Amino acid sequence: MGNLTAYRVLRVLALLGLGLALAGRPGEPAAEGVINAEAGLSHDNNLSRALAGTDIVSDTALNLAMSGGYAFVLGDRNAVTMTGDLRTAQFREFHGMSNVALGGSASWRGKFGVGALVPWTSVSASLAGEQYGDSIRNGLRTNVSLRAGKRFSEALELSGGGSFDRYRADDVMEGPTIPGVSISGDAFSLKGSSLFARADYAMSERWLVFAGISVRHGDVTASTRFHPETPILKYSTAFTRDPAFGPDYFAYRLTGTTWSYLAGASLGMTAHSSLNVGVTRALTYATDDFEYQDTQVNASVIFSY
Amino acid sequence: MRASSSVIRRRAKTHCAAALLSIALLTGAERALAAQIAATVTDLEGHPLADAVVVAVPVQGTPPPAQPATREIVDQIGQEFVPYVKPVLVGSAVYFPNKDNIRHQVYSFSPAKQFELPLYAGTPAKPVVFDKPGVVVLGCNIHDFAKTGAEGKAQLFDLPALSFQVRVWHPRLQGSESATRQPADLTANARMDLSWKLALKPDARIRRAPVPGSHRHY
Numbered sequence: 001m002g003n004l005t006a007y008r009v010l011r012v013l014a015l016l017g018l019g020l021a022l023a024g025r026p027g028e029p030a031a032e033g034v035i036n037a038e039a040g041l042s043h044d045n046n047l048s049r050a051l052a053g054t055d056i057v058s059d060t061a062l063n064l065a066m067s068g069g070y071a072f073v074l075g076d077r078n079a080v081t082m083t084g085d086l087r088t089a090q091f092r093e094f095h096g097m098s099n100v101a102l103g104g105s106a107s108w109r110g111k112f113g114v115g116a117l118v119p120w121t122s123v124s125a126s127l128a129g130e131q132y133g134d135s136i137r138n139g140l141r142t143n144v145s146l147r148a149g150k151r152f153s154e155a156l157e158l159s160g161g162g163s164f165d166r167y168r169a170d171d172v173m174e175g176p177t178i179p180g181v182s183i184s185g186d187a188f189s190l191k192g193s194s195l196f197a198r199a200d201y202a203m204s205e206r207w208l209v210f211a212g213i214s215v216r217h218g219d220v221t222a223s224t225r226f227h228p229e230t231p232i233l234k235y236s237t238a239f240t241r242d243p244a245f246g247p248d249y250f251a252y253r254l255t256g257t258t259w260s261y262l263a264g265a266s267l268g269m270t271a272h273s274s275l276n277v278g279v280t281r282a283l284t285y286a287t288d289d290f291e292y293q294d295t296q297v298n299a300s301v302i303f304s305y
Numbered sequence: 306m307r308a309s310s311s312v313i314r315r316r317a318k319t320h321c322a323a324a325l326l327s328i329a330l331l332t333g334a335e336r337a338l339a340a341q342i343a344a345t346v347t348d349l350e351g352h353p354l355a356d357a358v359v360v361a362v363p364v365q366g367t368p369p370p371a372q373p374a375t376r377e378i379v380d381q382i383g384q385e386f387v388p389y390v391k392p393v394l395v396g397s398a399v400y401f402p403n404k405d406n407i408r409h410q411v412y413s414f415s416p417a418k419q420f421e422l423p424l425y426a427g428t429p430a431k432p433v434v435f436d437k438p439g440v441v442v443l444g445c446n447i448h449d450f451a452k453t454g455a456e457g458k459a460q461l462f463d464l465p466a467l468s469f470q471v472r473v474w475h476p477r478l479q480g481s482e483s484a485t486r487q488p489a490d491l492t493a494n495a496r497m498d499l500s501w502k503l504a505l506k507p508d509a510r511i512r513r514a515p516v517p518g519s520h521r522h523y
Contacts, residue, residue: 031407032405032406032407036515038517071407073407073408073409073424073447075424076410076421076423076424076446076447077446079447111446114410114412114421114446115412115414115444115446116444116449116511151449151511154510154511159519198518198519200516200519202511202512204507204508205507205508205510205512206512206514208512208514208516210516210517210518210519212518262518264517266514266515266516266517268512268513268514269514270514271513271514272513272514272515273514273515274514274515274516274517276516276517278517300517302515302516302517303515304514304515
């Protein structure tokens, strides 16, 4: 993790700790501890987000995540949760994509009234420094989102919202040295905005299914073996080498719109744990009919206290 | 005999592990002649049901005088109301002590009792008096989730030697409570065993178990 990213992450965690200390002052009901842990496997059939079939690589990752913090009930209708977050993804083959992320999250959730079926809204922000097996991807990820939702019955809840995301790479590589071409090497710094909607439906006491859709417009990074005949350089806003997939791979950044479709099922094992499976299908439409397809399948166990 | 009891049902989940739901619905004037009903309540598959409430109403004769309203307690432990079902006599004062290390809120929109306890820690100074018969569903506006119960039986003791109509109520009962009626002609010092197999609706409580990508608790 670069020094700049480490400094930013530590600054956020320090502020988080200060907030927790102030909120838990003597004489007041203490905040409630929140602990979440998740372990699972995921498979990505286009990890390189490549356009051409020969450039597409797939891989499976072991994912572990933990977060801990406090929830503060501020009033009858709203609460704030602050957590420190640690997660990692370890890929079986492409170790350059394996990563560890450390950061923090804060969210506020409020209800428009009293009762389980009243609408709610939430605002959340997160920041995490990410360190990859291939350090060229190291950077700082931030996300701010606004959500709203309503439970229509004990079984059905609908929600939706929007978010802004940004990833700033620590080290900006030099652009390619190609006669007549001047292009940035900052292919891993991204920003975008999304709209999303989701439905959760409890089919029984233990089984719950969920489905969602999102659309994101912004930067996307794809990787390819460089083919001089492709117009990648013409439409890219950044271009650099990408050793995570091999010495002959290059990463390039485009502006595109990604439609993602999510479906999954969750089996509640106890009040605090669940077994989950899900699939996400993403279609990215970038400049001049550049179209990327990607499917991710995952299974996980979640513990939440 | 209390034909007019209130039943408090909570939306929040319960960790109640009690396998035996014992409800003394009657304190007869002549305990020496007391009879009892041992009730077993199961679902259609024969699994014992917790949180059933068994009510015995004399077919004729004068019910014994009502007991004075009692002070009842419904705890909040681990973000759940404990126990899940609480039968109380009409007129009872119910306290809702918060034993969690976080503030809770309690509300009910049920016709039998509508109230709100603003966010609090510890035990509120004033109890809530349940002054009408009926089912009162409680909730906490901070924690919307819910959880299932386990199993149970009921024993009605100190009953007078009379003829009764005995019925069962359960939070998930499918159909009317009156359809569960069974006659019970009790004689002095006798015990009668009654059993019910209830068709149940799906549990309508909000699931508490975590869901990926969804923020459930706060």
